Amino acid sequence: MRRADQLAEFVRDALNAGRNREEIGAALADAGWSGTEIATALAAYAESDFSPPVPRPRPYVSAREAFLYGLMFLALAMSAWHLSSLSMQLIDRWLPEVGETTNIFDLRRMRWSTASLIVFFPLFFALNLRATRELRRDPGKRRSTVRKWFGYVTLFLAAIGLLGDLIYVIYAFLNGDLTLRFGLKALVVAAIGGIVFLYFSAEIREDADAS
Amino acid sequence: MRADRLAAVLGALAVGAAVVLGVWATGGPMQGRAERRDEVRFQDLLSLKEQVDCLADAANRTLPARLEETDLCLIADRYEDPFTGEPYVYKRVSATGFRLCAEFEAPEMTRFIHGTFDAKAGCLSFDLKYRY
Numbered sequence: 001m002r003r004a005d006q007l008a009e010f011v012r013d014a015l016n017a018g019r020n021r022e023e024i025g026a027a028l029a030d031a032g033w034s035g036t037e038i039a040t041a042l043a044a045y046a047e048s049d050f051s052p053p054v055p056r057p058r059p060y061v062s063a064r065e066a067f068l069y070g071l072m073f074l075a076l077a078m079s080a081w082h083l084s085s086l087s088m089q090l091i092d093r094w095l096p097e098v099g100e101t102t103n104i105f106d107l108r109r110m111r112w113s114t115a116s117l118i119v120f121f122p123l124f125f126a127l128n129l130r131a132t133r134e135l136r137r138d139p140g141k142r143r144s145t146v147r148k149w150f151g152y153v154t155l156f157l158a159a160i161g162l163l164g165d166l167i168y169v170i171y172a173f174l175n176g177d178l179t180l181r182f183g184l185k186a187l188v189v190a191a192i193g194g195i196v197f198l199y200f201s202a203e204i205r206e207d208a209d210a211s
Numbered sequence: 212m213r214a215d216r217l218a219a220v221l222g223a224l225a226v227g228a229a230v231v232l233g234v235w236a237t238g239g240p241m242q243g244r245a246e247r248r249d250e251v252r253f254q255d256l257l258s259l260k261e262q263v264d265c266l267a268d269a270a271n272r273t274l275p276a277r278l279e280e281t282d283l284c285l286i287a288d289r290y291e292d293p294f295t296g297e298p299y300v301y302k303r304v305s306a307t308g309f310r311l312c313a314e315f316e317a318p319e320m321t322r323f324i325h326g327t328f329d330a331k332a333g334c335l336s337f338d339l340k341y342r343y
Binding site: 086093104107110111118128191192198201 | 218221222225234237246319320
């Protein structure tokens with residue numbers, strides 16, 4: 001049974017059994033539910049003497065959270081992508097292969113990545129700061145479905161990136177391509193994936209503690 | 212330090228460094244302007260090449276002695292660099308071969324556009340024997 005269903009069922013049963021709202025609230029708080037969750041669960045039933053308790057219509061997933069977290073994770077993904085792309089182009093530029101030269105398209109790609117980083121990274125930082133503050137104010141938000149899904153999808157992508165990197169290192173080693181330039185590129189992907197992984201594994205651990 | 216804070220600090224440092232290096236390696240907006248000016252010069256040289264071809268066709272496949280405005284062929288947009296006013300250089304190197312040169316500011320960046328571009332001299336080489 002889902003946690004929200006469990007909570008709703010408990011509140012309904014308790015109201016059915018004639019308990020008043022203060023008693024139910026105290027019992028839930030003792031069991032570790034946050035103030036917001038208790039208020040939401042109690043607000044799910046109309047305050048009337050009608051029996052059985054009358055449910056109120058309620059939103060399922062918060063559209064505002066979907067917007068904020070969607071934007072935040074998009075900003076993170078774009079930052080990670082352009083950071084890795086820009087780093088690789090810088091490595092190519094400073095460690096050219098024999099006969100290779102930088103052309104105007106390389107420069108334009110680098111400028112595009114630089115511009116993307118200037119926009120997306122501060123955006124991610126600001127949204128993340130805002131999310132952290134909201135979580136501190138209301139730990140119940142850690143149980144947000146939208147937040148969890150976006151978090152796990154990001155962790156999944158970071159894991160895929162790291163695994164792909166590992167495969168590529170072994171492949172390049174077998175193929176005899178293990179140059180300094182290649183080593184640096186693999187290191188860049190590993191570092192970026194590692195930072196994202198470090199960040200979200202800490203976040204998700206806290207989410208697990210909160211639930 | 213908590214792991215997520217450490218990750219945020221590392222991320223911010225990496226992005227900051229990448230942005231600074233990115234701007235430095237690409238030369239900033241002034242370099243971008245120079246590349247734009249070079250593109251105009253390059254297009255000018257290509258249109259001058261068409262002009263030379265046209266004049267040569269009119270003179271029984273003989274290269275003209277000088278590049279000058281004529282009513283015979285009206286292909287070239289201009290004969291001098293629009294930014295410095297310096298005339299473009301036309302040099303015959305053989306009976307059918309010629310070079311067209313300009314003062315490029317970032318010539319190494321224009322190399323991709325044409326196979327015969329000599330970045331050091333800022334010249335394009337052509338030959339009437341071959342059609343490009």
